[in-house]
Amino acid sequence: MICKQAQEDLVGCWGCADELSSEILSHLEECEQCRHEALLLRETQVMLHSLPVERAPEGLTAQIMDRLPHEGQQAGWGERIARWLVPERRMQWGRAAALGAALAIAIAGGVYWYGQEQQTPLQEQVVATTPASETGGDERLAITDAELDELILKHQMLEMSQPLADDVGVGLVVYTSR
């Protein structure tokens, strides 16, 4: 019963512990299955939030419109394929919907597969695109490596004053400029 309640609550808050009652939180401590549910929900939410928002480059619409065959011109290969797929002059809505759905599934599948391939280095992409060595110098970045290294040293000194801080050797792994 408590598992059912916990899983309903977890779905309601995408697995976020902040919004759960203490009863459910203590249940999560004991129940591996519910913990797993919570983790899956949180991962799903993180994945949804981390999907990049793509914008078409400026002028793309105009370029596409320019390339579309004008009336009276010989049909292009795209149109010929479309006619082969949908032979009637007037497209039947059922076939069009089925074709659209198939295309949507194929695109979604492709995007998902691509996302899976890219998921591990997703966060790394930002780092990978910014190192000075790859951008032809530090001048394009808001900060140079030397400046960042100096800030890291200062921050580590502050962190070392925390009671349960790791030793410096661990800090050198956790904080890097790249």
Next chain:
Amino acid sequence: MKITHIVGNLSRIAVICTVFATIASVQMAEAETTPLSILRRSINARTTVSFTGLRTVVVFENGQRVREVRQRVYSQAPDRMRVEFLTPESERGRLHVSVGSIRWDYHPNTNRAVRIEAPPVREKIRNRLDELDRIAQTMTLQHAGRDTIAGRPTHVIKIYTAEGVTVQKSWIDGVHFVSLKTQRFDGQENLRSSTEYTEISYEPAFAPGTFDFEPPRGCTVVESSRPAEPISLAEAERKVGFSAVLPEYLPRGYSLQRDRANVIEVQGQKTLWLPFSNTMETLSLFQRRARSTGDVHQGSRSITWTDGGFCFTLMGPLSRTEMRRIKQSIEP
């Protein structure tokens, strides 16, 4: 009659003493294993226990491991430490040596050695023990059982926020109180970093020169001084010559340490340094006048951007999602 009476009284006294002694010893044993006392002994062990060991440090991002480094550690009480980076190949040869308040970090890839003057270890330990009591007041400490790490029996200590979110889990040697494994979690309880010893020896034989460091020939040596004593935010703003831009959003439990602000020089430029803490961990927000506008730089546990004529760097033990959320709430 009298003798019987005396013997009777003595027996009663003996029984009462035994009961009291048993209660006292049980209480003492319990006191030894309270999470707070174990953590306290673990902090003290840094200056009292010598050892050598092999450990793995792993850094995670959104539940994915992004970095894994293998290190050999030499620690000689009270204040000497040497950490050699063994793997991966890109980190091999990297070295950290500290003796007293002097610390050296050397990276062979950049052929750069940084000499840092840090507070003496004993001073750090004293401060840490004072701060530990504050953690015990704001967080929940739990003795979560026993486990074996690197062949050693350990106490498992869990630390939760008041809302029940696990922040840290530590495996502390049951005899020597050295922390043999530590896991740190973010606000969503995702693993953020893990450090684990796979080998440890408490009978180390340190070769002569283990804690010596001489920068190799041709190496660039950089000196980094200890920051000045912290000052109030108002004083720091006066000193740096501009007002601090504070974040509208901070992760739960974090607050600005108004009396621990500072002004530092970074590559010759005055920089305002604001610390934020949740008693367990610390964030730093650095603010200085921007020389130019540049691209956002995302480092490991840091993000730097320019806005409103300022350059900001946010650094700390947070996920990138949280970092970006704080960044978005900073509006000059």
